[in-house]
Amino acid sequence: MKIEMNAGQPIVDARDLAPLLGLDPTEVQSKMRTKEITTRFETGEGEDAGRVRLTFFYKTQKVRLTCSEDGTVLKTLRTDTGGR
Numbered sequence: 001m002k003i004e005m006n007a008g009q010p011i012v013d014a015r016d017l018a019p020l021l022g023l024d025p026t027e028v029q030s031k032m033r034t035k036e037i038t039t040r041f042e043t044g045e046g047e048d049a050g051r052v053r054l055t056f057f058y059k060t061q062k063v064r065l066t067c068s069e070d071g072t073v074l075k076t077l078r079t080d081t082g083g084r
Contacts, residue, residue: 003054003071010041010054012065018064020059020078021056031058 004011013029021028021037031037035060044051050069055062060082066075 001067001073001076003052003065003067003073005071010052010067010071017056017063020076021058021061023058027044 001016014025018025018028023031028037032039037056039057040053040055042053042055044053051074052067052069054065054067055068056064060080062077062079062081064075064077065073066077067073
């Protein structure tokens, strides 16, 4: 999986994200628009410089993607938070 960067903003293909959240790819965009799926984008500093981290929240699911500077996903973490 690879994340594209456009003007400093990450772009994730719904076909890659949907299965991580237990959704069909056709549901992702509408759920983001209605804020059922929310996100956090962080840029690494210090020893994490050159990396970015994207976290997606949907219901009790949390998916974190740690990516290299070129957008290659280095680590994927999926957890059930049991609530937010």
